[in-house]
Amino acid sequence: MKNLKTTAFALLTSLFLLGGCQDTPQKKETDHEAVKVKMERIDEQTVKATVTIQNKEGDQQTETVEVYQGTEAEVKEKIARYTDALHGEHSSGNMTKKLKISLNAKSGSSTSGMVTLTETEGTVTLEAHINGLTEGTHAIHLHEKADCSAEDGTSTGGHWNPTFENHGAWGSAEGFHRGDIGNFEANTSGHGMLTFQTDLWCLDCDDPVKNIVGKAIIVHQGTDDLVSQPSGAAGARISCAGIITE
Numbered sequence: 001m002k003n004l005k006t007t008a009f010a011l012l013t014s015l016f017l018l019g020g021c022q023d024t025p026q027k028k029e030t031d032h033e034a035v036k037v038k039m040e041r042i043d044e045q046t047v048k049a050t051v052t053i054q055n056k057e058g059d060q061q062t063e064t065v066e067v068y069q070g071t072e073a074e075v076k077e078k079i080a081r082y083t084d085a086l087h088g089e090h091s092s093g094n095m096t097k098k099l100k101i102s103l104n105a106k107s108g109s110s111t112s113g114m115v116t117l118t119e120t121e122g123t124v125t126l127e128a129h130i131n132g133l134t135e136g137t138h139a140i141h142l143h144e145k146a147d148c149s150a151e152d153g154t155s156t157g158g159h160w161n162p163t164f165e166n167h168g169a170w171g172s173a174e175g176f177h178r179g180d181i182g183n184f185e186a187n188t189s190g191h192g193m194l195t196f197q198t199d200l201w202c203l204d205c206d207d208p209v210k211n212i213v214g215k216a217i218i219v220h221q222g223t224d225d226l227v228s229q230p231s232g233a234a235g236a237r238i239s240c241a242g243i244i245t246e
């Protein structure tokens with residue numbers, strides 16, 4: 001078994017719960033404003049997740065940090081249970097929609113992966129597992145067309161931008177594309193993982209500003225600088241997945 005350095009293995013997972021639970025009939029005193037998860041690989045078997053929960057109570061902002069360590073499956077289950085608890089506070093019986101799609105190599109790369117998209121209670125969760133990357137930071141976006149036919153991925157068009165804003169960091173007050181997921185890290189083995197959650201998307205709903213079906217997921221060779229227009233100067237499109245329902 002390989003013994004690899006913890007730091008070299010740092011996987012960054014960003015998970016945003018935006019807007020709390022707006023459809024809650026009775027407002028609770030505490031609203032969970034944001035949850036961030038940072039995952040680090042300790043060794044082949046063990047990962048560590050640092051979960052930061054920001055709560056807002058009136059004008060008071062508090063931050064809770066929880067650390068879980070165990071196998072990847074155990075840690076993920078704990079995080080899932082936590083996010084379920086967040087969303088389970090209000091109405092049950094809502095359908096969960098799920099879509100599993102493959103990322104295929106583009107631009108002469110060997111970068112591929114799997115992406116799972118789940119919608120529960122008005123929140124869409126994207127979980128991506130990507131292999132064949134160069135070590136370091138890579139951009140990931142939603143582009144406007146689910147057409148991965150071109151060898152360089154340009155058939156997917158530009159960033160999905162249904163609100164006609166500038167390119168930017170997700171959630172930025174200066175504007176951002178609804179496809180501006182951002183960046184993730186690949187480790188020394190060329191593996192990267194990302195979890196992203198938002199209530200600004202939906203799977204196959206009637207709202208064209210929210211519906212991500214018919215769009216594409218693009219992984220880039222470079223890093224999104226979150227500033228350059230129109231697409232963050234992220235370099236070649238090295239992997240592509242069309243978000244399509246059967």
Ligand SMILES: [Cu+2]
Binds near residue numbers: 140231
């Ligand atoms: Cu892109």
Ligand SMILES: [Zn+2]
Binds near residue numbers: 230
């Ligand atoms: Zn963009």
